[in-house]
Amino acid sequence: MKFKLHIWRQPGPNAEGHMARYEIDDVSPDMSFLEMLDLLNENLHGKGEEPIAFDSDCREGICGMCSLVVNGVPHGPERGATVCQLHMRSFGNNSDIHIEPWRAKAFPVMRDLIVDRTSFDRIIQAGGYISVNSGAAPDANAIPIRKEDADTAFEAATCIGCGACVAACKNASAMLFVSAKNVHLARLPQGQPERIERALKMVEQMDAEGFGNCTNQYECEAVCPKEIPATFIADLNRDFLKAAITK
Numbered sequence: 409m410k411f412k413l414h415i416w417r418q419p420g421p422n423a424e425g426h427m428a429r430y431e432i433d434d435v436s437p438d439m440s441f442l443e444m445l446d447l448l449n450e451n452l453h454g455k456g457e458e459p460i461a462f463d464s465d466c467r468e469g470i471c472g473m474c475s476l477v478v479n480g481v482p483h484g485p486e487r488g489a490t491v492c493q494l495h496m497r498s499f500g501n502n503s504d505i506h507i508e509p510w511r512a513k514a515f516p517v518m519r520d521l522i523v524d525r526t527s528f529d530r531i532i533q534a535g536g537y538i539s540v541n542s543g544a545a546p547d548a549n550a551i552p553i554r555k556e557d558a559d560t561a562f563e564a565a566t567c568i569g570c571g572a573c574v575a576a577c578k579n580a581s582a583m584l585f586v587s588a589k590n591v592h593l594a595r596l597p598q599g600q601p602e603r604i605e606r607a608l609k610m611v612e613q614m615d616a617e618g619f620g621n622c623t624n625q626y627e628c629e630a631v632c633p634k635e636i637p638a639t640f641i642a643d644l645n646r647d648f649l650k651a652a653i654t655k
Contacts, residue, residue, distance in 0.1 A: 409435040414506045421518050437497035461520035467492040472570030477508040482572035482631045490633045510571055512580035513618040527617040528569050535609030536589040538598050557595040564592035566634040573628035579620030584628040586610050587644035588636050607647035
């Protein structure tokens with residue numbers, strides 16, 4: 409397969425960027441998108457040109473590092489999948505593919521396709537945890553939990569913090585990410601003592617990082633590789649409202 413690639417190149421966080429055009433052939437339809445970029449970088453290195461910088465780690469759809477906007481869609485055209493799970497057979501032969509980094513004030517571009525997502529880490533540090541000293545891990549069945557709550561908490565816990573929700577939102581809102589982390593703990597007994605305080609702290613930190621507000625467009629849910637439901641945002645809003653009234 410052959411492709412014409414249009415890739416964002418930016419040498420540094422304070423430098424101007426531009427779209428650069430590359431052509432690549434001998435691409436197997438069974439290659440993942442990142443393997444195709446690896447092949448392109450091998451070709452560039454062989455020509456003495458600067459390889460394209462992009463993030464990756466597990467390449468199994470778990471870590472969320474492989475975050476790219478492909479043809480205007482975070483993580484590309486395949487629903488419920490990350491870029492590393494996207495295969496080249498999803499594109500037509502000899503087609504044009506546009507590749508860009510996340511676009512958000514809170515995710516500044518560091519180089520080429522790599523953005524700084526430590527703002528998510530600071531949101532978690534603000535309150536996305538349980539601080540109770542519970543000692544050794546209790547037996548799994550020591551604390552009864554309703555199956556509905558356990559299933560919901562598990563669904564929320566599947567969020568990998570990739571930031572696709574932010575990249576898709578016209579306001580660069582992080583509400584889906586924050587709500588998933590909030591619901592994950594709020595549905596469990598261990599998370600109840602700090603539930604209200606947690607919602608307030610995480611939302612305040614989200615605002616401080618420069619993320620926008622949610623306007624219920626559901627782009628976040630559409631591009632989430634783990635298909636986190638936007639209904640979690642309503643749960644977060646209820647906890648935040650209670651926290652704001654209490655404060």
